[in-house]
Amino acid sequence: METLGLxxxxxxxxxxxxxxxxVCLICAKGNLEDVYASLVMANGxxxxxxxxxxxxxxxxxxxxxxxxxxxxxxxxxxNPAMKMPGGLPFPTMLGGLPGVESAVSAMMRKQMDExxxxxxxxxxxxxxxxxxxxxxCKLAVDMFKLTKEDLSDExxxxxTIGEFYxxxxxxxxxxxxx
Amino acid sequence: xxxxxxxxxxxxxxxDGYLENMTxxxxxxxxxxxxxLNIELTDKHFEVLNYLREKTIAKEALTIRSVGKxxxxxxxxxxxxxxKGPLKFSSKxxxxxxxxxxx
Numbered sequence: 001m002e003t004l005g006l007x008x009x010x011x012x013x014x015x016x017x018x019x020x021x022x023v024c025l026i027c028a029k030g031n032l033e034d035v036y037a038s039l040v041m042a043n044g045x046x047x048x049x050x051x052x053x054x055x056x057x058x059x060x061x062x063x064x065x066x067x068x069x070x071x072x073x074x075x076x077x078x079n080p081a082m083k084m085p086g087g088l089p090f091p092t093m094l095g096g097l098p099g100v101e102s103a104v105s106a107m108m109r110k111q112m113d114e115x116x117x118x119x120x121x122x123x124x125x126x127x128x129x130x131x132x133x134x135x136x137c138k139l140a141v142d143m144f145k146l147t148k149e150d151l152s153d154e155x156x157x158x159x160t161i162g163e164f165y166x167x168x169x170x171x172x173x174x175x176x177x178x
Numbered sequence: 179x180x181x182x183x184x185x186x187x188x189x190x191x192x193x194d195g196y197l198e199n200m201t202x203x204x205x206x207x208x209x210x211x212x213x214x215l216n217i218e219l220t221d222k223h224f225e226v227l228n229y230l231r232e233k234t235i236a237k238e239a240l241t242i243r244s245v246g247k248x249x250x251x252x253x254x255x256x257x258x259x260x261x262k263g264p265l266k267f268s269s270k271x272x273x274x275x276x277x278x279x280x281x
Contacts, residue, residue, distance in 0.1 A: 040280055047242060049262025116241055116281060126243065126281075129254040130264065 021172035022051040024164070028177065030062030032072040032105060036112070038063070038178045039123045046130035053167045054127065055159075057137035061144060064136060064152045069120040073105040124154040133167075135159050185210045196269070196276045200234065203273030211271045215263070219271070223259055225250050227272040234274040240265065241281045 023045040027038035038054060045052045062068045076082055076095030082104075084090050094100060113119070118126065124134060136151055136158045148158060168175055179198060182191045185206035190198035195211070197203060208227060212219045219227075229248050233240055242264050246253035253264070260267040265277045 044280055047264060047266070116239065116243060116279075118243055118281070122243075126246070126253050129246075129252070130242075130257045 018172060020045075020048075020050050020174060022053070022168070022170050022174070024053045024055065024168040024173060024175045026055045026057060026164075026175065026177045027060035027063060028056075028058045030059035030068075030072065032074040032108060034178055035060065035063035035069075035072055035120065036117070036123075039120065039127070041176065041178070042127050042132055043123065043130070046127055046132040052127070052132035053135065053164070054132060055135045055137060055164050056155075057140045057161075058143075061136060061140055061146065061151075063120060064124065064134065064155055065146065065150055066152060067150070069124075069152060071105075072109075072120065073101050074108055076101045076104050121152060124152050128154045128156075135164065135167075137161065137164075192276070194270075194276055197273040200231065200273045200275075203231070207273065208271050211273075215267050215271070217260065217267065217271070220259075222251070222255075223271075226256065226259060226268055230268055230272040230274055234272075239279055240269070240277055241279045243281055 023041070025038050025042050027035060029035070038060070042052055042054045056064050062072060074082075076090065077092050079095070082090040082095065095104075109119075128134060133156050134152075134154050136155050138158050138160050141147075141151075141158050148155070151158075180191055180193070181188055182195075183189075185204070187202065187204070187207060189202045189207065192198060197207075205224070208224070209219055212223070217223070226245065229245065229250055230240060233244070238244070242253055242256060245251065245256055245265070245268075251259065256264045256268070260271075265279070269275070269277050
């Protein structure tokens with residue numbers, strides 16, 4: 001009887017790979033690092049042949065607004081991981097001075113460029129070139145008084161969260177919030 | 179690591195099926211790996227494959243972005259040539275190691 005139990009257990013354990021079929025990402029923050037985290041994961045999914053929906057909401061909209069998308073900032077205050085060049089901690093007081101956030105953000109964008117990371121507009125193009133879908137949240141677009149024209153041409157549509165969930169069907173789908 | 183016969187040649191491949199030694203590569207091997215991936219190779223494919231091999235020999239990191247800027251294909255065309263695996267499948271067919279880039 002016991003061996004029979006083991007046999008059954010073995011059968012259940014048999015590894016069947018179930019690769020992801022769809023990834024749905026929600027980008028709700030407009031910091032440089034948050035937008036890029038979403039973009040890297042989105043592009044990575046497309047490159048792996050995984051269906052992709054990328055939904056920008058609230059301050060995340062900065063990442064698809066034509067005016068701001070290539071000038072995103074990273075927070076120099078309230079960011080304990082921020083370091084000075086050389087590795088010393090970055091004093092919060094310094095981060096609050098006018099112009100510091102802009103300068104640090106420009107420096108970060110430059111470093112990313114040197115690593116081959118594309119600017120946001122190009123990154124969005126790369127994602128749609130591979131068949132990925134990019135959406136803006138209707139509620140947030142209304143709240144920030146934006147229109148379709150303010151947004152990157154790569155944005156497929158302005159949709160509600162309900163419509164987004166409809167796009168997230170399928171049992172091998174993951175929703176990721178960044 | 180395993181030994182596999184592709185197009186009549188015994189080649190060493192990794193667990194994922196990438197060639198261990200890119201010098202063992204030839205056009206017939208490329209065609210056969212491509213067939214496994216349901217891709218029929220054209221001259222345009224080979225232009226991309228040769229570019230990938232040159233860059234690998236030059237030890238340059240490969241990204242779909244760099245291929246897109248190569249002047250051979252843009253990123254959209256790269257996806258058309260190698261559906262669902264623009265860098266992964268093209269590298270496999272080109273006989274070069276599995277890409278380690280995130281972009």
